[in-house]
Amino acid sequence: xxxxxxxxxxWHELAGPAxxxxxxxxxxxxxxxxxxxxxxxxxxxxxxxxxxxxxxxTDFARRGGVGVWQTKSEESARRLPGxxxxxxxxxxxxxxxxxxxxxxxxxxxxxxxxxxxxxGCLIVPPQRRE
Numbered sequence: 001x002x003x004x005x006x007x008x009x010x011w012h013e014l015a016g017p018a019x020x021x022x023x024x025x026x027x028x029x030x031x032x033x034x035x036x037x038x039x040x041x042x043x044x045x046x047x048x049x050x051x052x053x054x055x056x057x058t059d060f061a062r063r064g065g066v067g068v069w070q071t072k073s074e075e076s077a078r079r080l081p082g083x084x085x086x087x088x089x090x091x092x093x094x095x096x097x098x099x100x101x102x103x104x105x106x107x108x109x110x111x112x113x114x115x116x117x118x119x120g121c122l123i124v125p126p127q128r129r130e
Contacts, residue, residue: 004036022065
């Protein structure tokens with residue numbers, strides 16, 4: 001829930017008041033964003049139409065979404081995941097840069113002494129109307 005709230009806030013700061021339309025990434029991390037975000041975006045697993053046949057690719061290209069991933073270190077969270085190439089094939093006007101990634105630690109909800117997960121987040125903005 002904390003992750004989803006923070007990412008939704010980041011989306012609204014950059015993309016405006018429209019709800020997050022799509023959560024892009026693996027089923028676990030993006031699925032948590034889809035389930036716990038107040039916007040309840042559609043889950044777009046790894047940016048793959050094959051893995052997400054319920055996604056209208058044209059709608060995604062027009063409305064954008066949020067990519068999210070989890071890693072064990074800040075350094076690896078700053079790397080673009082492999083699925084970003086499927087996003088840029090649908091949105092050739094979008095070229096993500098490492099500097100565009102929001103990275104933050106997320107502590108586990110446990111009393112055990114464990115390192116936090118690192119979350120990477122990439123906004124795929126809505127397409128500009130011409």
